[in-house]
Amino acid sequence: MKQRLTIAVLGLGTVGGGVPALLEKHREKISQVTGMEVVLAKALVKDKTEEKPVQLAKEFGFELTENFEDIINDKEIQIVAELIGGIEPARTFIKRSLESGKHVITANKDLIAQFGPELVQIAKQQKCDLYYEASVAGGIPILRTISNSLVADSIEKIYGIVNGTTNFMLTKMLLEKCSYEEALSEAQSLGFAESDPTNDVDGIDAAYKMVILTQFSFGMNISVEDIDKVGIRGLKAEDIEVAQQLGYVIKLLGSAEMTDGSVSAEVGPVLVPKYHPLASVQNEMNGVFVNSSGVGESMYYGPGAGEKPTATSVMSDLITIAKNIRMETTGHQFNLFNQETKLTPAESIFSKYYVAVEVPDQQGMLLKITRLMTEAGVSFDQILQQQSDGKNARVVIITHEISKAQMEQVKCSFEASEEIKLKSSYRVL
Ligand SMILES: NC(=O)c1ccc[n+]([C@@H]2O[C@H](COP(=O)([O-])OP(=O)(O)OC[C@H]3O[C@@H](n4cnc5c(N)ncnc54)[C@H](OP(=O)(O)O)[C@@H]3O)[C@@H](O)[C@H]2O)c1
Numbered sequence: 300m301k302q303r304l305t306i307a308v309l310g311l312g313t314v315g316g317g318v319p320a321l322l323e324k325h326r327e328k329i330s331q332v333t334g335m336e337v338v339l340a341k342a343l344v345k346d347k348t349e350e351k352p353v354q355l356a357k358e359f360g361f362e363l364t365e366n367f368e369d370i371i372n373d374k375e376i377q378i379v380a381e382l383i384g385g386i387e388p389a390r391t392f393i394k395r396s397l398e399s400g401k402h403v404i405t406a407n408k409d410l411i412a413q414f415g416p417e418l419v420q421i422a423k424q425q426k427c428d429l430y431y432e433a434s435v436a437g438g439i440p441i442l443r444t445i446s447n448s449l450v451a452d453s454i455e456k457i458y459g460i461v462n463g464t465t466n467f468m469l470t471k472m473l474l475e476k477c478s479y480e481e482a483l484s485e486a487q488s489l490g491f492a493e494s495d496p497t498n499d500v501d502g503i504d505a506a507y508k509m510v511i512l513t514q515f516s517f518g519m520n521i522s523v524e525d526i527d528k529v530g531i532r533g534l535k536a537e538d539i540e541v542a543q544q545l546g547y548v549i550k551l552l553g554s555a556e557m558t559d560g561s562v563s564a565e566v567g568p569v570l571v572p573k574y575h576p577l578a579s580v581q582n583e584m585n586g587v588f589v590n591s592s593g594v595g596e597s598m599y600y601g602p603g604a605g606e607k608p609t610a611t612s613v614m615s616d617l618i619t620i621a622k623n624i625r626m627e628t629t630g631h632q633f634n635l636f637n638q639e640t641k642l643t644p645a646e647s648i649f650s651k652y653y654v655a656v657e658v659p660d661q662q663g664m665l666l667k668i669t670r671l672m673t674e675a676g677v678s679f680d681q682i683l684q685q686q687s688d689g690k691n692a693r694v695v696i697i698t699h700e701i702s703k704a705q706m707e708q709v710k711c712s713f714e715a716s717e718e719i720k721l722k723s724s725y726r727v728l
Contacts, residue, residue: 304377307373314609428633469551521640664694672709
């Protein structure tokens with residue numbers, strides 16, 4: 300008879316609710332690859348009488364509890380999957396699970412990005428496993444790919460679309476000419492955006508994921524405050540349109556790059572050339588692009604969220620832990636790459652920029668813009684003057700590659716100028 304491996308799930312929402320069915324569907328395969336009989340024994344819920352938990356418990360034969368102590372005190376439970384989200388009580392539940400010798404799986408990027416090192420340390424001390432594949436890009440196995448398949452490679456840059464909600468909205472704004480508000484309301488009605496969309500539209504969710512991707516890609520622990528975050532809240536339909544005329548699609552990208560042993564990471568709208576594979580990542584899909592010295596360019600595409608894709612990533616963590624338990628190799632970190640964290644100064648971060656300004660429709664304005672930009676050592680790659688409304692003209696510039704510090708200088712001099720109003724500035728890929 301096969302060894303029995305008992306697990307518990309915390310939270311039976313979108314992701315947690317998908318785990319029992321997947322476990323049942325792949326029971327035979329899981330048993331073959333792990334050599335164990337994996338059994339879901341208990342699930343923690345807020346209300347045991349709610350319809351969904353009651354139905355799932357009946358269908359898949361596990362016990363429901365509203366009390367975390369029932370799980371922590373159950374000596375048979377070896378793995379706890381935290382799928383409730385947020386910081387507390389998730390952080391306490393994970394700490395207590397690890398402290399009592401239980402292995403942990405989580406999909407919680409907010410928690411891993413902010414308290415990951417603390418939890419990893421406890422897991423290490425307890426010789427427990429802590430896996431969190433689903434925390435970045437949902438169904439795309441990007442963390443395991445970096446830590447296993449690309450381990451012999453050296454990643455130079457990792458960037459991509461890691462937030463499905465904003466990608467859905469940008470797709471609607473581009474293809475259906477929806478306004479920001481219309482796109483948000485559709486994303487909310489389809490369940491892609493929460494009633495408070497702040498974390499998604501302001502780039503915070505993508506920044507959490509970039510913290511984790513930076514740890515895996517460069518072995519450096521940056522904090523979410525180290526990441527410059529610009530969301531899509533202020534993005535205007537005219538920017539999307541002009542970008543298109545110039546041969547680009549605007550995407551909300553998270554990016555992290557290594558320059559001379561230091562790292563820089565940011566999240567913001569970026570003009571992606573139409574021929575770049577990330578430009579074709581539509582709707583709620585995610586895509587992560589990796590530049591590395593060995594493989595060169597590689598891209599990982601798939602659903603960044605949803606019950607089945609995300610629960611599948613949770614299951615892959617479960618199977619990894621089951622194998623580790625059987626081979627008695629638990630207690631190794633998910634990401635073993637670690638080096639001193641150094642942040643790249645703004646003078647050494649280079650990019651092309653899209654800059655849109657509004658000026659009075661008078662002679663000599665182009666000259667003034669050129670003078671201020673030249674003072675910062677910035678030259679133009681493309682320039683476009685749009686039709687005036689009689690009073691003001693809109694000028695759009697794509698710069699040559701310049702440093703972030705130069706871009707800051709240009710912004711300051713535009714702000715100090717009475718005539719030139721900076722309307723938007725985004726990086727160009
Ligand atoms: N949804 C996705 O596609 C996706 C993708 C990648 C990662 N994730 C991550 O996966 C985690 C779960 O997300 P989700 O979308 O499944 O969230 P969700 O649908 O809101 O599910 C969370 C569940 O946990 C329950 N819960 C909250 N606090 C609890 C507590 N103290 N005790 C017991 N149950 C509690 C909630 O109950 P109530 O509803 O009654 O509050 C809800 O049923 C989050 O960390 C999220 O970031 C989700």
